[in-house]
Amino acid sequence: MAKPLPKIGSRRNGRIGSRKNSRKIPKGVIHVQASFNNTIVTVTDVRGRVISWSSAGTCGFRGTRRGTPFAAQTAAGNAIRTVVDQGMQRAEVMIKGPGLGRDAALRAIRRSSILLSFVRDVTPMPHNGCRPPKKRRV
Amino acid sequence: MVAKQIQRELSDMLLTDKVLQYAVLPEAALGADRYLSSLTTISDVEVSADLQVVKVYVSVFGDDRGKEVAIAGLKSKAKYVRSELGRRMKLRLSPEIRFIEDESLERGSRVIAILDRIKASKENVLDEDDEFSESSDSPQDDRDWEGDDPDDIIYVK
Numbered sequence: 001m002a003k004p005l006p007k008i009g010s011r012r013n014g015r016i017g018s019r020k021n022s023r024k025i026p027k028g029v030i031h032v033q034a035s036f037n038n039t040i041v042t043v044t045d046v047r048g049r050v051i052s053w054s055s056a057g058t059c060g061f062r063g064t065r066r067g068t069p070f071a072a073q074t075a076a077g078n079a080i081r082t083v084v085d086q087g088m089q090r091a092e093v094m095i096k097g098p099g100l101g102r103d104a105a106l107r108a109i110r111r112s113s114i115l116l117s118f119v120r121d122v123t124p125m126p127h128n129g130c131r132p133p134k135k136r137r138v
Numbered sequence: 139m140v141a142k143q144i145q146r147e148l149s150d151m152l153l154t155d156k157v158l159q160y161a162v163l164p165e166a167a168l169g170a171d172r173y174l175s176s177l178t179t180i181s182d183v184e185v186s187a188d189l190q191v192v193k194v195y196v197s198v199f200g201d202d203r204g205k206e207v208a209i210a211g212l213k214s215k216a217k218y219v220r221s222e223l224g225r226r227m228k229l230r231l232s233p234e235i236r237f238i239e240d241e242s243l244e245r246g247s248r249v250i251a252i253l254d255r256i257k258a259s260k261e262n263v264l265d266e267d268d269e270f271s272e273s274s275d276s277p278q279d280d281r282d283w284e285g286d287d288p289d290d291i292i293y294v295k
Binding site for chain 1: 251
């Protein structure tokens, strides 16, 4: 799907593969994976190729604080900042998983200058397939 | 600890259980293919000392109508949720569940938005070195801010 990376010549910027992504992308997709212990926000283009990502863990929170809604909103803000400079105006949001990051990240995206076109929930739902892990005994 | 477990179970139920989903978001029954108009999250769970009363704080993202529909739907399904929780968790007595709307996330978001705007307008003042623009910016910003909420999200029926 992605073009194979050229070997030596494109190391100028210090980032491999960024030569192709420095074009303007007006519409993108923001994926938010919100688990109970962490929130990962990934910004991709419409086809699904990742532009930038950020998570509560990479924002400097560690341990139980990664699961908080404040961490989710800083992660979302971080991920969007790189992309707004590239000129993204509209985005579709795909939310996966339970967790407090769902709401907080959505509100952070709403607060920024990006226009939310759709909100979708893409939590993976088996049509009764694999056996889930055993019940926790706490 | 019991509160955490109850939060996990309830969030899981909101995601997987058909009955609850139809109560919260009636459009799902028509097969809206997961395009949501409102998103319901359980932000906090408080359990009384004797584990008999459970207060569930629910935060809904969306417009006012979506909020009312979601909260009303959840409150109407309180008994069903209570029986489901008793089935899923090993508790001596299944607790009474009360759903309470949680405004804290939204209020926090509004405060941060106002702070961002103040910061942005202060930067504008420093850039232009002009004192008059600061007082004229804020009332206009308020009007713009109130006006842009209903138009952004497209609802798919």
